[in-house]
Amino acid sequence: MDNERAITFVLRDSTWRCRLANYGCTNDGPVRPRPESAPPFPWQAGPGQLWRIEGLPPLTSPDGTLEALIWNYNVVVRRVGSDSLRLLSTDGSEGNRYTRASMVWSPDSKRLAVYRVIPGYPREIHYVESSPDDQLQPKSSSLLYAKPGDVLDREQPVIFEVAERREIAVNDSLFPNPYALSPLVWRKDGRRLTFEYNQRGHQVYRIIEIDAATGATRAVISEEPKTFFYYSDARGGGKKFRADVNDGAEIIWMSERDGWNHLYLYDGATGRVKNQITHGEWVVRSVDTVDVGHRQIWFTASGMTPGEDPYFVHAYRINFDGSGLVAFTGAKASHAVSFSPDRAYYVDRWSRVDQPPVAELRRASDQSLVMELERADDSALRATGWRYPEVFVAKGRDSVTDIWGIIVRPTTFDSTRRYPVIERIYAGPHGSFVPKTFSPQTEMQALAELGFIVVQIDGMGTSNRSKAFQDVAWKNLADAGFPDRIRWHQAVAARYSSYDITRVGIFGNSAGGQNALGALLFHPEFYQVAVSSSGSHDNRMDKIWWNELWMSWPIGPQYAASSNV
Template sequence: MKAFTCLSLAALLSSIAVTSVLAAADSAAVRRSVSLRDDWMYLTRDVAEPAEWTHDGKRFHYRKTVEGGFAFVEIDARTLKRRAPFDPGKLATALNEVTQQSYQPLRLPFETFEYTDENRAINVTVEGQRWTCGIVNYACNKAEPKDRTRPRAFGVVRDLDVPADNSPRTSPDGKWEAFVEDDNVVVRRVGSKEVIALSTDGTPGEFYDPETLAWSPDSSRLVAYRVRPGFRRIVTRIEAAPLRQLQPTVRTQLYPKPGDPVDIEQPVLFHVLERRRLDIDNALFPNLYELSAPQWRRDGRTFAFDYQRRGHGQARVIEVDGQTGAAKAVITEDARTFVFADRRYRHDVGDDAREIVWISERDGWRHLYLADAASGEMKQITRGAWIVRDVLKVDDAKRRIWFSASGMDEGKDPYFKHVFRVDFDGANLTRLTTADATHEVRFAPDMSLYVDTYSRVDMPPVSELRRADGSLVATLERGDISRLTAAGWRPPEPFVAKGRDGVTDIWGLVVRPRDYDPARKYPVIENIYAGPHDSFVPKSFWPFGFHSGGDKVIGMQAQADLGFIVVQIDGMGTANRSKAFHDVAWKNLADSGFPDRILWHKALASRDPSYDIGHVGIYGASAGGQSALNALLFYPHFYRAAVAYAGCYDNRMDKISWNEQWLGWPVDASYAAASGVEHAARLQGRLLLIVGEQDSNVDPASTMQVVDALIKADKDFELLVVPGGEHSVGRSTGPIHYVQRRQFEFFMRALQSVPAANGNSGPT
């Protein structure tokens, strides 16, 4: 018996020793992976970012990769002569003095800049702070804010703790000043102290907002909004470990949530000399979610504003007669599901705005229309099974529009952006970009030239200067990735499979380990973001900047190198395809495109024997965090493990703007249907929740309510709370290596059965 015990003990000790060695080796591999971005960051050359033109259109500049980092290049558009727009060494020194950091000349902490002070200074943004830096004397000072207006939480509730900008608004003829006094609109003659009250009904509970004051062009009339404030919901957070302070700190934030009352704005028209006021009948804009600022037509006959109905089922352009106050709906956009507020577009044509360029999805695709303001007739300018992405320029005199679009080329990636121009009547549709890639185009102010920067995930950027007709002036940059390739980089692989309807193409990317062996089996990890506000699978080359999706792909490669195949997919419910494709998300956020994603996985597995579809994990942040958790709640037969960052797990807990856009108003059962709190008891598989304690985007209480529900349901899970961490914890800011390491090690344990590493033993 003793011999057996000794043999068993020896075997156990041997097993522990082997496990310890394996864990140490895996720990070293993880640390190499989390440093991959740092290792690869500066291996490319001449990888250029989109250009920016000077206001006079004579020059343009851009940032590109060079030996040791990044450099800014400025080019004379006529002569093509190059120069550095500033001395990077002197600018780094100036920034270091005011920020107390140690920035290097080739690693300046900004990607774009704009000239100011007659080109003697530039404005830059560093860590959220704007600075004005002289490029003659090289001194930096905090920049004057672009906007002095009172903040509005998520655009719909004014922060009444911040004073409004009540500086007098001078009439166009220079004779009058208008402002708000004791919550009412008053005017006075310039140079006089005597005020004339135009309203008397303003109170703190229904006040006139000075920031909405708008004079008519002839100075005889004035518009202002009377405001009934919405609900002042405050989210309170405790910062447990403040920097350079022992005791915790309380942080508060104005944070309206779905269903909360929003500011109600009532347009009021004043005839100044007659001291007459007219409340504009709100029958055409009842139950409002948001009104844009009033805008007088240049002929002064009318003013107009945009209206978004609560619940996002209707948008309108309202025009008001400047004499009588009579309102009419010039354009009405109705939707069975939602009108996409962030993608609305309106351009008033000419001084009198008798025509309006408008974007609508009324035929099932996002297209340009020309509306007749008098009759309301809508003439379609563009049409087809493709979408307009952005309007770049409208020329009223030439009656011509420049725009980007995607999905026009059958059989090619429907997300690639190309640039076109078209006449108001739909004639002369002309393509200005031809390369099979996604294009970012920047036009000179006079539209005579443009810089086209195009790339794919497998092709570094090419930057070209072209004339208005599309002809080539010069190739400016051609990215060199030879050193990156020599270091082991391989491009992600696009893969396409049919979605749930058996017809629609679903596009995704595949990232394999750099030592990929097709004879092996690899567990699969999906990087998910299914927010309906955009599409998310990278389409351009990844120059390792936070803005470009590069870190997302690097993170996928770093994870793959630990023995996984990592993928990303745009399922139904995301944007930039047809309206029907997008509408899948409506009141259905639990869906997250999972029926399409699972079919995509299966299609790839059927072609690739190394794709271990029996061991699939998933991770995501924010809305992607909600989706990652929901994968284990609603699709546990397919997904085995999830890492969920900063998720909006119950949409009733999250910001009003994003959630009412996709789930509507009033708050109904669709909110609970997607809730990770309500369905926590359904959890299967292994789960790691990660949240930043100071998340100002998604209320961190959303995570803790999931934690509470999981505990009550007696479920096992892991939780990482990062003190002081913001919404982007583990991605672009904060202790990125630590959080990333925890994710990597979690998946190794959950999907590869690798023993847990001990990060306390130090790097190997």
Template sequence: MSRVLRRLSLSGLLAGLLLCQPAFAAPGPSREDVDRSVALRENWQYLTREIAWPAHWLPDSSAFTYRKTVEGGFAFETADAVTLAKSAAFDHDRLARELSRALGRTVQPMRLPFTGFDYVGDRQTIAFWLDEQGWRCTLSDYHCEAQADPSRPRGFGVVRDLSVPADNHPRLSPDGKREALVEDDNLVVRRKGGAEPVRLSTDGSAGDFYDPETIAWSPDSRHLMIYRVRPGYARHVLRVEAAPDGQIQPRLQSQLYPKPGDAVDIEQPVLFDIDTGRETVIDAALFPNPYQLSNPRWRPDGRSVAFDYIARGFGQARVIAVDAATGTAHAAVTEDARTFVYADRRFVQELGKTGDEIIWASERDGWNHLYLIDGRSGRVKNRITTGDWVVREVLKVDEAKRQVWFMASGINKGEDPYFRHAYRVDFDGRNLTALTPEMADHDVSLSPDMRLLVDTYSRVDLPTVSALRRAADGSPVATVTRGDISRLAAAGFRPPQVFTAKGRDGKTDIWGLVVRPHDYDPAKRYPVIENIYAGPHDSFVPKQFWPFGYHSGGDKVIGMQALADLGFIVVQIDGMGTANRSKAFQDVAWKNLQDSGFPDRIAWHKALAAQDPSYDISRVGIYGASAGGQSTLNALLFHGGFYKAGVALAGCYDNRMDKISWNEQWLGWPVDASYAAASGVDHAAQLKGKLFLIVGEQDSNVDPASTMQVVDALIEADKDFDLLVVPGGGHSVGRSTGPIDYVTRRQFDFFVRALQ
């Protein structure tokens, strides 16, 4: 049979298999059992009371707001910081009506589609994010509207969309006398009010233009910095929308989508003296191979301007400072890495008016810590934090008192090393003060005046408590809310088991969760399913109580419970290669994404099986979405002797096909053999076990062609598999959208057939 005919024959057979699913083998779960499991989240998620979300403070520190669970859903409250008097943050009914009208869909008052908001101005307007867009609603008339972003879009932050005009509104100087803008790709300055402009540059062109969105005035209005931009490669991903609403014929969608190895925009900082017209092109020797520059920021004294630099390949990060009088640049601080600088966890704060001191986050000793840097020489003045633990987030820097409030994990021996706690420390590293004593994961919101903090803490087995504390020493002021899960427990909810085992090195603790069926019988043998997300950018096993919704990368506990209730034990594990432990722990992923922590995961499974006879590791399945979809496929390609079946949703199966930002961070630049080593396309012939691929036709996060390239390679290798393409579906196609969700049911059906 020819290659083409063989593909057509296999494709036809596959389509038939998808249309005609075999019946369950008795005595497996019935269709009613599956539907009941799929509906579990909808049926249980409104049974809790007083589970609060992290607080948002008002700018004057007089009060804070939060969302909590109530009868029928969720409500927003405002609490007075002094009296703790509570009131509704707004009229939920009116807001729901007006938001419904603005969105063109029904919004229920107790199920508003956002989890937090901030007051704007005099507390008569609220601002929140909805569907990745900013919204504002006025509380006088409850008018709601989306906030248009006038800036030019950029593909993953590194390639400008030149089909959209830049925001070229005149940028007013701090003294209010002049305004700057771009005309014919060059920088011009004019007197306020539209007087005849003075052209400051003449070398701008369509292929090397001055970007008005990067204009930055010095505080004294004497200087200005702007970037001249050489455009990168404008790669577009094309997607056919086969069944668009309102029409019969397909529609073509196009998205600016830079991929690894593509040319990015090259930004050249240029400094101008406004009075003399002198132009200084900043020497690029200190930023020779930029992946990205931050927009310029002037120091308060106006004598220098700084910007952040990330090198292509993520091996170096710097703060570059430029003298306003001379245009001379120096590296105020430099971070070099043998593998990668973790760009998303960088923290920099320049102190004082001159930037002569800088607080900088660094992993140079193998753990993420804070350093006080001499901004003139780039040398370390002293360490602010130290130890075999991780600074997770900086909450606030008090320059006057020379103190830092921050979140960290791993300090408290004997507890989960992922639990976050709040601390305060002096700039010189002295007087480290713990502010959140409970053994739990803490989410802290510090008041703007740094006098109080709201501490929202929980564990997977401890319902959420929200407490008001003094920021100086963590001493308690009052309990704001205390979660009540009595009705949830009565419905059958049981917290998951936390389990640890040694990883591949025989020394490092690997942490995970175990979810068992509601009717679990320790005398029976249960097939095992692993919920995987192994992206190096975070850790993913839930640490907080809220068991519903979806984690960034997979189901939370209730989604796992729904699957377990069909007769499985479902687990989630953070193997090596993920974040929030040591640098060495995360570095396992460097140029090694196919690893996905599998040696640690398999060791963890075997350790649990050795303790629990009901844990049947002769029947192990796996599922995951996005990077978790890639890991799922790789489990069956590289560890097919252990994993027997997998559901891979919306996976980035070949990192050369995926977005530039995520993949160059972990696999480096230029594109090399490490990309092919992790490719599910290149290794498709190694498939063992049963595979179900699911993809949304309109996935804008991961190019859906990546899935179809795997399909092509599997057909070429004569491998059997299942495929579900959801017309119009996006990246979240595998996540539950209602009481009876088709895609979720298909996943459950697959595992029942494959493992039972």
């Protein structure tokens, strides 16, 4: 704020402004209400759905002379300021409609690309609000909610040469069975455009380029794993990252093809790998910045340092050709790094479950310490009798792979007593869930205070380790890493006589609720009690994206085999 001379933040219901010159802070008044913008359709409706977006204004061409819009399900154009419409398409209908939300003009304003959509099955789920605030009688409502196996919207890219009113048919042989297609994006020369194809079942994911003059297509990159491609963005915990360099002359791409999540440099013209940028038995977690001018990538990764918790996140920089790896973080902990705008300095905030947060200012040029900004003091917390969770590692089902977890004990812990054990579980394949940074662990600690030892474990089938580690979940969510979890419990009991594995309970929510009940159904010899909340007990009944990603498509016997019902 104020030309970088002040910062603002919200505290409770007020906005505060702090000036960097004197560190003086003033209350700028109540928080301004944010404008409400209801989405045109709920995200649970499934992929596609662009045809549901109504009321968008006409799309003006880059040269400012034409507007494109939808009229009676067809694409039309008109001169800016004119009401006279020119049809570009005539085959649009309720069941085969063009979508304004997908329209993109070529940079030279000569062509228009758009998706034509055949709507899928509009599944609805229904709710009854028994006791609404504004009336005595109940209310009913419904929500669009696609489930595994449903017929989805089918999108087909179409290109129009505007002056000639000519449609260019796009060859769909490279995208025959889409789960979803990404937005159409033109190259700067206006001769090509690209989109991403996510095939139903998630075993094929492609970057596809269209020749705008002929409609011919080619796969610039085709990712074809034997199990699944985790297509969620890497910045949100997924395994997909793409950066086009010099308008697609090169592409930086993330892949698990060698068994670990790494970055590759592609030749955009030939579709061939120029070189693997990162490699080793560790995983790239996310990409912070691609510096095209210096041909460098700033990224985070875990598992690179031998002898360290493989989930600890560290920050690095590497050259496009795979040389010049620089580590910005060193402490054995999980790090969150924030760089200055010119990347000359960075703040490194790090902690562990047994180490309160430390914030340091460092130079990017040599990673030297400028100053320690803050070091949290947990002495008052420890004075209450609270103790750090114990990090515990044991071998998994294969007697080779390390399985990591934490142990939380009551503040009144007596090593001569035997304590029943409660496991907190969430085994969703989309992430890893054992805490790695400092926290009082209030939920787990509160349970421990009732006279339990409380634990959390990341078994096989979860993310942020090798591809093989996560693949255990494929078509088998019922596994939930239980063979690893049980081995881990047994290892703890072998070390500590206070750990009573004849009395083991388990609890979880959502996918964790499914896991908790699954513990009793599939492993009753070990787990005695379960508490399940909001469990997705049959994956055929839950949202489409999450369940088809791990359980695959089409619906087969694997769904019934993993069901708690």
